[in-house]
Amino acid sequence: MIRRILILFSFMWLFMAITCDNEPYEGDVVVDEIDNCLSATELTAQALVDFANTDVDSYNLLCQAYRDALEDQIEFCGDENGDLQYIIEGLGDCVIDDNTNTTECEMAAEASAIALENLEDAITVEYTAACIAYREALENQIFNCGDDGTLLNLILELGNCEPEIFNVVGDWKLIVWQSDIPRDIDNDGIETSDYLTEIDCFNNETASFNSDGTGTLYYRESMEVEVSSPTNDPTDLEYSIECFEDIRTFGFTWTQEGDSITVTLDSDGTVLDFFRNGDVIFIAMRDFFVATSTSSNVDDIVQDIIWAYVQF
Template sequence: MMKKLILLSLVFLTVFSCGDEVQFNTPAFQGDRENELWRAKGFSASIDVNGFLTITGTNAVEAVKLTVPSVIESTFIVGDIDVIEAQYVDAFGTTYSTTNEPDESVSIYPELGEIVIEEIDVVNGTFTGTYRFLAFDASGLNSVGFTNGIFYKVPLISGEFPTDPITCMDVTVAADVALSAYEATYASDLEFVDSDAFAAACSAYANALTEQRTFCGDSDGSLQAIIDDLGDCQISCEIATANMEEANSQYVTATIGNYSEKCAQYLFYLQEQIEICGDVDGSIQAEIDGLDCGDTDGDGVPDAYEDFNGDGDIENDDTDADGIPNYMDNDDDGDGVLTQYEAKDEDGNPLDTDGDGDVDYLDNDDDGDTLLTINENADPNGDGNPDDALDTDGDGVPDYLQA
C-alpha cells in the first residue's frame, strides 16, 4: 500500500511539474510533446510470444508505442539498442523511432531516453510507469521529443504474463559464464588454441553481451566496446604464430611412429598462420612447400624416413634390390612380411628383434638365426600378414622371430 501511495505522489508531482494545463486521469497515458501536453484517448499493453512488452497510447490520429524486452519492473534505456524502442506516429503517418539514428548534421550521437516500468499489477493486469525520449524519422533529420511521460494502470489486453521473465541479473550471470568459457579457449596452459572452439566461444560471449545490453542497458557504451573489441572472433596473429611454433617443436622431434601426425599438424598450423597473419615474404609458403608428410606406399614408414643413404634422393634407396625404391615398396626388405606388419613398439616405431642394428622391416633375417625370414614360413598364406606364421614349438613366438 505504501508503495502505491509513493508511486501516486511521484506521478502527480511529475504531471503537475510541467504546468497547470497538464491534467491527470486514471488510467492515463500522456506526456509533454515538444513542451505541449499530449494525451492518449485509448491505451493498452500487450506481451508477445518472446516476452516483449509493448505499451501503446493513441488518440484519433497519433500514437506512442513503448517496447521493452522483459515484463519486469525496471528502467530500460532507449536510444542505444534496437529492441528497446519508443515510437511516435504523427497525424501524417510519419514514424519517429529511437531506433533511427540522427543524421550527422543534426547530432553525431543518438539521444538516450528511458522507459521505466515502475509497477506491474499482475492481479489486475496493469502497468504503471514513466517515459521520456527523443525519436527521429527515417531520414534522421527530423525529431520529436517527449518529456514527463506517464502511463498509469494501462491494462494488458493481449498475451500472458511470463512465469519466469528474463532479468538483468539473469543475463549478467550468463555473460559471466560465457566469458569464462571464452577465456578457457585461449588459456596459457593449452598446447594449442583451437581456432574453431575459440570462434564459437567468442561468438557465444558476444551474443551474451548483446543480451546483457538488451536487458540491462548500456548507457556508457562499455558493453558495446567489448563486443566491438571481439571483432570477427578470429584468433590473433600472435596466437596463430604461437600455435605454429608449438607445432614446429613437435614436428622436429617426431619419430617414425608419429611423424605423419606431427607433420600434418605442423602443416595445418602453417596454413592457419598464412590465413591469419598473411605471408608477405613468402617464407611460410616456402616452409609448406618443403614439407613431405606423405607415405607413398602406405607401409607406415613416412617417405621422409625412406632416404637411408641420406643423399636427399629417395629414388635411389632400395634395400631389397628388387628395383622398387623403398618409398614405393610395401615390403622394404623383401622377406615376405609387409613392412606395416614388422615389429614395432607401442608408439609405432620399428624394433630390432635380433639386436644386429637393423630394424626388422629392413632385415631379411629378423631373428638373426641365418635362416632368412622368407624361408621360415613367416606368411604361409602369402598375404603379407604374419598372423599365420609357423610356430614350431608352440611357445607363442613364431619361428621367424625366434633364433
C-alpha cells in the first residue's frame, strides 16, 4: 500500500507540472522534458504489448526492446521509487538459457506475470495500455499453454480495459499536504514532504460532494508560519507556527469527466480542478505554503502544495 501511495504522489507531481502553467516549484520547466517523458511512457506501454506476445524466436529481441524502453522512461521521467528498475532487474539479460529447455508455454506465463505486475502498479493514465498488454499476454499464454478456463475468465474480467467510473459523491477529508521539497517544519530534526504531519492544525478540513452536482468545502483553521535561521546559516532553518480557528464554508457546483472533477465556487465563480487517482482525490494549490522570514539572511518561502483527500 505504501509503495502504491508513493507511486501516486510521483504521478501527482508530473500532473501538477503539466497543468499549473508549466511551472514547477523553482525555476522554469522545460516543456520538451514533459513531452519526452510522456512519449517515453507511451513507447514503454507499446513495448510491453509486443513483449506480451513473445515466443522463443522473438524473446530476446522483444525483451531487450522492452528493457530499453524502460531505461529511456527512467532517463526522461525518473524512477523515484525504483519501480521501473525493479522490472528491468526482473528481465535479467533477456537471454534464454538453452540448457533450461524453456518452453513457449513457460515464456508466455512469464510474460503474463510481468504484464500483470505492470497493470497492478499502473496509474490511471496508464491503465488502459497496461490492461491491453496483460490481456494480450493472457491470450498468448492460452495459445501456447492451453487453458482450463482460468485464463479466459481473467480476460473476461478485464472487460474493455476502460478504468471503472469513479463516483466522487460523499464526504472527503484532507489527509496530506504533499510537497516535492522536504522540510523540518516542527523542528524535530526530521524532514518530510508531507507538511500536514508537521503541523498541529488542519485536522478536520473536509469536502462534501452531493449527488445533485452541488457541494460544500469546509475550512476550519488557518495558520501563520515564520521561518528564521538561529545560526545565520540560510540552510539551517527553524519554523514557528500559529494556528487559528477560522471557520469558513464555500458552496460549489461540480461536474465530473473521468477522473477529473471541476469545482466552481458559488461565491465568485472560482474554478478548482480536482483529480482522482485510486482512492484519493487531490488538487494542486498554487503558492499555498507561505513562511515569512524573520532573519535577514533567509528568504520568505512561497511554494505549491498538493492537497489530498480520502473518503470517510
